[in-house]
Amino acid sequence: SRRALLGWGGAGLALGAAAAGGAVAAVTGGGDATATAAASGAAVPFHGTHQAGVATAVQDRLHFASFDVKTGDRAELVRLLKDWTRAAERMTAGQAVGEGAYGGLAEAPPDDTGEALGLKPSRLTLTVGFGPSVFDARFGLRERRPAALVELPAFKGDNLDPARSGGDLCVQACADDPQVAVHAIRNLARIGFGKVAVRWSQLGFGKTSSTTPEEQTPRNMMGFKDGTRNISGTDTAALDEHVWVSGKDGPAWLAGGSYLVARRIRMNVETWDRTPLQEQEDIFGRDKGEGAPVGRARERDEPFLPAMLPTAHVRLAHPDSNGGARMLRRGYSFTDGTDGLGRLDAGLFFLAYQRDVAKGFVPVQRSLAASDVLNEYIQHVGSALYAIPPGVRDEDDWWGRALFS
Numbered sequence: 345s346r347r348a349l350l351g352w353g354g355a356g357l358a359l360g361a362a363a364a365g366g367a368v369a370a371v372t373g374g375g376d377a378t379a380t381a382a383a384s385g386a387a388v389p390f391h392g393t394h395q396a397g398v399a400t401a402v403q404d405r406l407h408f409a410s411f412d413v414k415t416g417d418r419a420e421l422v423r424l425l426k427d428w429t430r431a432a433e434r435m436t437a438g439q440a441v442g443e444g445a446y447g448g449l450a451e452a453p454p455d456d457t458g459e460a461l462g463l464k465p466s467r468l469t470l471t472v473g474f475g476p477s478v479f480d481a482r483f484g485l486r487e488r489r490p491a492a493l494v495e496l497p498a499f500k501g502d503n504l505d506p507a508r509s510g511g512d513l514c515v516q517a518c519a520d521d522p523q524v525a526v527h528a529i530r531n532l533a534r535i536g537f538g539k540v541a542v543r544w545s546q547l548g549f550g551k552t553s554s555t556t557p558e559e560q561t562p563r564n565m566m567g568f569k570d571g572t573r574n575i576s577g578t579d580t581a582a583l584d585e586h587v588w589v590s591g592k593d594g595p596a597w598l599a600g601g602s603y604l605v606a607r608r609i610r611m612n613v614e615t616w617d618r619t620p621l622q623e624q625e626d627i628f629g630r631d632k633g634e635g636a637p638v639g640r641a642r643e644r645d646e647p648f649l650p651a652m653l654p655t656a657h658v659r660l661a662h663p664d665s666n667g668g669a670r671m672l673r674r675g676y677s678f679t680d681g682t683d684g685l686g687r688l689d690a691g692l693f694f695l696a697y698q699r700d701v702a703k704g705f706v707p708v709q710r711s712l713a714a715s716d717v718l719n720e721y722i723q724h725v726g727s728a729l730y731a732i733p734p735g736v737r738d739e740d741d742w743w744g745r746a747l748f749s
């Protein structure tokens with residue numbers, strides 16, 4: 345029964361599988377490509393039509409950084425984007441930046457900070473985005489601003505901290521090894537010294553959304569499976585319809601790109617942990633053990649919305665409640681110490697990619713902000729929006745080339 349699933353035996357097994365990560369899945373999954381790649385620490389190809397790190401099977405760890413551009417010189421920003429691209433090509437292949445951590449001149453600092461030496465590529469992906477503020481007067485990009493790249497509206501219940509919001513550029517680093525992800529952001533920040541400064545950054549663990557339906561769905565900090573009805577990274581029809589910007593949508597430079605919404609969502613886990621199981625399940629509209637929608641038996645069964653509370657999270661977030669709105673969720677859990685009041689500063693760092701925020705995040709978040717019963721336990725404390733340019737095609741291409749050409 346459900347209780348048995350949540351008992352020690354079930355939980356122990358689940359934890360064991362999670363701890364061993366892809367290795368277990370690789371053994372039991374019958375040659376599943378993602379799991380095998382994760383276990384082997386493989387590299388994800390950097391070049392392509394789309395940037396890696398969006399449809400890519402979600403890695404275990406995140407280091408996300410939002411940067412302010414400090415230089416007012418367009419040529420200097422372009423130079424930086426080129427340097428970042430070359431460094432990213434190397435790091436995603438498991439190589440050190442430049443001459444490495446002990447190449448070059450003894451009297452100069454090494455090109456690479458060194459802490460990823462000897463580590464595998466760990467499926468590192470680096471994904472760059474441009475915030476609305478980069479299209480202001482500074483770099484002559486006003487005409488290039490996508491009409492769809494408008495600041496997000498204020499939502500009911502928002503308690504946004506400006507120090508954890510916005511930014512001119514972002515880099516999302518995802519990898520199965522946290523040291524690899526942190527190393528990548530650190531080295532990009534180092535290369536950008538004097539031209540960009542980190543505005544805010546976020547570490548994440550325990551991916552909270554799966555883009556690989558064939559794998560076990562991960563659980564969020566509330567203990568529920570998260571990502572069951574996400575867009576699969578191999579569903580090219582859904583990706584084209586809901587995630588990738590097409591040549592017809594907006595500026596030509598963004599074709600093959602996407603839009604990213606980042607929200608730091610604090611969870612009041614202590615209150616949640618005192619909430620009865622039945623209430624927790626009613627809030628989501630799914631059961632905790634299996635993840636099945638109310639009245640259904642299995643996780644992947646179609647949700648029957650009328651059986652759920654009108655204020656249940658899944659009912660309100662479902663495409664049928666929002667004019668068909670869908671997005672690709674790619675968030676991570678975070679626990680950043682305590683809040684000084686004896687509570688964990690924990691939650692969900694929500695990341696969602698979509699073709700048009702006005703038809704993705706905005707209508708869904710409007711529904712959720714208005715009546716989701718989950719709101720009693722969560723608060724949005726950070727927010728950012730970025731245009732995600734298309735992929736870097738080859739060694740001569742660079743992040744944002746079409747935007748600056």
Ligand code: HEM
Pocket residue numbers: 564566568569570571572573574607609611628630647657658661662663671691692694705708709712722
């Ligand atoms: C579904 C948790 C915030 C959009 C779900 C599910 C869970 C969950 C457990 C069910 C499993 C699944 O289909 O993935 C949470 C938590 C949140 C949160 C704990 C905040 C801390 C958000 C936000 C959005 C969102 C901010 C977008 C504005 C969705 C969507 C679904 C979903 C689109 C799938 C609905 C469906 O098609 O059935 N969420 N979520 N969630 N959530 Fe959230």
